[in-house]
Amino acid sequence: MTVAASGPVFSLWEIPFSYHGSWFGFSPVVAEGTYAEEVHLVSHQTGMHAVMKLIPETAATITATPHRLTWHDGLIDLAYESMDTVRVRGRGAGLRVLAADPVLTPFSGPYFYQDPVDGSYVFTLYQTGRRYRITLLGGRAEHLGTQALGAAERGIRLSGEWEIAIEEYETARAPYTAKDPFDQVVKAARAEFEAFAQAVAPWRGDRTPAAELAAYVLWSATVRPAGFVTRPAVLMSKHWMDKVWSWDHCFNAIAVAGGLPGLAWDQYRLPFDHQDASGALPDSITHSEILYNFVKPPIHGWALRHLPAAPDVYPLLERWTTFWLTARRVPGHELPHYQHGNDSGWDNATTFDPERVVQSADLAAFLILQLRELARLAPGPDAAARWSAQADRMRDALLAELWDGERFVARGVLSGRTWSSSSLLDLMPIVLGEELPRPVRAALAAAIERHLTAYGLATELPDSPHYLDDGYWRGPIWAPSTVLIEDGLRRAGYPDLADEISTRFRALCERSGFAENFDARTGQGLRDRAYTWTAAAYLHLAAAHERRTGGQ
Template identity: 70%
Template sequence: MTAAPSGPAFSVHDIPFSTRGSWFGISPVVAEKTYAEDLHLVSHQNGMHAVLRFVPLDMATGDRTATKPHATPSLLSWTGAEGHIALAYETPDTVRLRGDGLGLHIGAAATTLTPFSGTYFYREPGTGAYVFTSYETGRRYRVTVLSGTVTEALGTQTLGSAARGVTIGAEAGAVWEVAVEEYETARRPHASSAPFDQVVDTARHAFDAFADSVAPWRTSETPAAELAAYVLWSASVRPLGFVTRPAVLMSKHWMDKVWSWDHCFNALALAPGSPALALDQFSLPFDHQDETGALPDSVTHSEILFNFVKPPIHGWALRHLRRRLPEPLCEAELTEVYDRLARWTDFWLTLRRAPGSALAHYQHGNDSGWDNATTFDPERVIVSADLSAFLVLQLRELAELAHELGLPDDTRKWTRTADATQAAILDELWTGDRFVARAADSGATWTSSSLLDLMPIVLGEHLPESIGDALAGRIEAHLTAYGLATELPTSPHYLDDGYWRGPIWAPSTVLIEDGLRRAGHDRLADEISARFRALCETSGFAENFDALTGAGLRDRAYTWTASSYLLLAEAHEFRRAETAEAVGG
């Protein structure tokens, strides 16, 4: 008997089935926007690669049989008319499968083996296990039969094009069970750690503990909190390759990297309940900081990209992170984060300010995180108010850190630079009713209908009241029934699935909601929070959302979306509790 599933049910077409620490998941998504008929073991070592295909079979005929997948955080199952198959993680690199009434074919997803690509397949002498070796991942995948029988093995030691795989079954009324492991060159024979039901129970308890730590405040008012926790849990990986710490990837679909601003939102969501993991998320891109102080654009298992950067929201994030951590950073931790943040800030102030310019510039929309926003339509190398606003917040956080570390000269330096930068933003880019962008070379200025132009609201309490009011009014014009459109829906450049030219995104929502609240615009901040939370509760945790229909777009299991929901839901619950206490008191 298979253990009863527990936790929020979800579709594996949207969210991969995986576990904390694993570099693979079980999903029909085998490439960007590509869905296979069958569930696959999809690894994220050396990129995203579908390695193994799982095909449920009618044991009487050996033919493919129709099944319906069902997933909860601890158990994935296929159910058909003749029986069912269940899968659970025994460890981050090993899954156990058990079948009752159905057989299963485990086959190589790649059908062609060349000297440089594909999957080789052989039977392991001495153990009777079957091993797939993948050129794409550089790893091995071993299938060990724990009970039942191998009814067919195809393509062992075959070269070239061929079907490769093993079929598992059992006698009528009996169950079969196998273990599938991902490993490197060699490993001792698999030894079961526990009965299958105990494996499921262990996985369930581990996830429940994580959800309780990340969202202990969840109630019926925040119905998506547990699933949001699972999105973070399932996208986590152990340190491997260039990933120097336990990390939360943006997704275990095709967005399987850590980008150098996405990580901030995951760090904030994890901070109160999982502080060590939160600090790892904040620190990971800084582990790869180059000699100029620049952070990489992204980091993943086998790749670090430096061809772009991401916006310096790290001072803003650190300010909130320190307030959310249950214990203050020790002096050594403060010193390290101060040195790293100072180098990152100096990169912008020295290498991204043209001679004689008080304000830094982006070299491409990708540097802003808003890759194709209409702000960048006239030119790409631009001075924009959002960048300088983030730097002001970062400079003020550096001043605070320097003060805490007993560095008065640094405190004065950072404060002076923050004041001068903020004055330059208002003097050079504020027209009296809005901010403009400026070409870094020619000095030409323009406006757009992008929400990015309104991002200086992140300055919050540091803004003159009249400017905060003007920005709030323009922000409200971007608010649809579902949230903040990144391009005005009335704009001729608006696109339903236009990436940063229309859809609703989590990071812009959180940054603007926070800035509005700190600027005293609580009503609008409350409305933005409520609409985004409702959007996630209806449409899940997609990379972004259609601003006019609320439909999820692109990658459907995106961790910064889940983290943003957790941040907004937690704050909502705390405000609700405070209101109830005030009324009751």
């Protein structure tokens, strides 16, 4: 990543080119871990689907900034005019716009035709259930291919001085008419992004070189309400992780809260729009799917500490907390349990190797914080006292039942046996900060420091026999664990260690971008490379650092 006068320049092989509110973007990433040679229009309605590919007639270098995508140093330019419309312009360089999948069957693939009403060219794609209209605004277009079933090249070839508009829509709309010249479209897109960046990171500057790109990752991954997405939502990525998971959203809410509180509350409340009858939040939400097979950890009370004055979230938080206190507590037990590692968000952490149904210290710690928030938000003193007493009981049970004098252990709910692991998850109770006794805080801080590599906090001790460089939660550095532990250490009285963790993670993002997670030994980005909670963590930590050190 580099920063030019026109904004950050980034690689499409890392971050897709998209626009705030749009459900599609442009990228060579066409499926999980699958990289094409050409740039594709990729839609995220009904899943991730490559719709069409844009192929210059001659080999071209590609440059991406938040407001413009170019081939051949500007001989071909692409910019968003709106959430569902892009303009593409060619100045002497030819371009073929072809169906990504050449195979048409009765129930899949691209149907391509020329509309006799306005002369536009239209892809109708079964996989997305949407239409993609190409309107020629200038130059020459040659229709390629056939409407017949089977494999064929389908699309158009553009040549000379040309310009087109590409729209995503449902069934029908009025013929497209250009309202502004191309350069004005680019200028407007740039202004839209710059306003967002100024709102969420007004402090950005030379000391925070990745802030503007982090803002772009969040801005461009935001989609308008559609399908099951009931509010403007920051997806985890406009690559294959194109969902909102019910803890990821908290970090995105925190990152934008300072400048865009309305968007922040939309992020926070989206999973609560789908809270079920038991009070549980779904595991994940996307355009055409809601999954309830797992839940995610109750960090929502913790998150409220970092958000502006709350709207009426008390009833929602009460139901979510009651779910854990009823459906996830064995009768007679004070401590709740996870049914699987996926419930914790740390899917395959070594904490869950001995058993899956587990009382773990992180869960109790998160619920204690959530109970404290319920006491703060309670509508009256009786309710506040009840929640406070419940928090006290759970804290006492956590220390009595899962602290062995040196470390926190996990307990199998079915077997009753306890064990410790070398996972960073076992150290997560540091989020309780000042609520923990001083000896417990000291032991946790010392153990956390052992996880600190040159790049940040490894989720599994690097000298553990279970450590894997690309082991998901068994080694790599992750944004949420970094933010939670950094915050807990600071409140526990260990600001120097918290500062070091923040510094190393911010440097990691400035070096390796905003990947889903990172190799703890090398700092290499892993998995999905345009992950919003990583960008959100950078913005949150950088803003806090600027405040502490005299920045804006």
